[in-house]
Amino acid sequence: MMKEWATVISWQNGEAVVSCDVKSSCSSCASRAGCGSRILNKLGPQTSHSITVPCDHPLVAGQKVELGIAEGSLLGSALVVYMSPLVGLFIVASLFQMLFHTDLAAMAGAILGGVGGFLLAKGLAPALSRRESWQPVILSVGLPPDALRIDTSSSTDNV
Structure with a gap:
């Protein structure tokens, strides 16, 4: 089970x-200057x-x-997202190479197969996301923000 902490925005009618x-692993890495992931994380505005x-x-x-x-x-969702464009790329590129016997046709087939695989994954995603086993669940609930109050003043300060 993969676990992650989240903050409640709202709760209504049994749905939170x-x-x-989004966590970035680029804060303490020694190779920050040449890291491609760090650059990609900066491009995306969504945090x-x-x-x-x-x-x-x-x-x-x-x-x-x-x-x-x-x-x-x-793992299943990653398999659908990454493998369907890759499989589409190889299958359609091979098919175009066999039919037309040119590298240009194979390249066009690779592009068509990759895009087709992407569209297939995009079409499968809503159906797969409705599976109950693919839904996140709440494992534990923390205290409400106003339930715990710590008084840091000591009794010697009042004397």
Whole structure:
């Protein structure tokens, strides 16, 4: 089970809208100057994602919850997203190469197959995301933000 902490934005009718912060691993790496991931992280403006998760007990805005998702669903979705364009690329490129016997045709087939595989993955995504085993669940709930108050003043300060 993959786990991540999220912050509750709102809760209504048994559904919680939670915000998950995007974590970047580029803060402490020694090769920050030449890192491609660091550059790509800077390009994207989105630093948090909001999702809706079913929850029976009431939650308040600002409360932390621990979300979990099964590894199998994560691997399955990655397989669909990455492999369908790759398989489409190779199959259609091979087919065009066999039919037309030119590299230009194979390149055109590779482009068509890659785009077709991407569209196939995009079409399969809504159906696969409705599976209950692929949905995130709330594993644990933190205290509401106003439930715990720590008084830092000591009794010697009042004397």
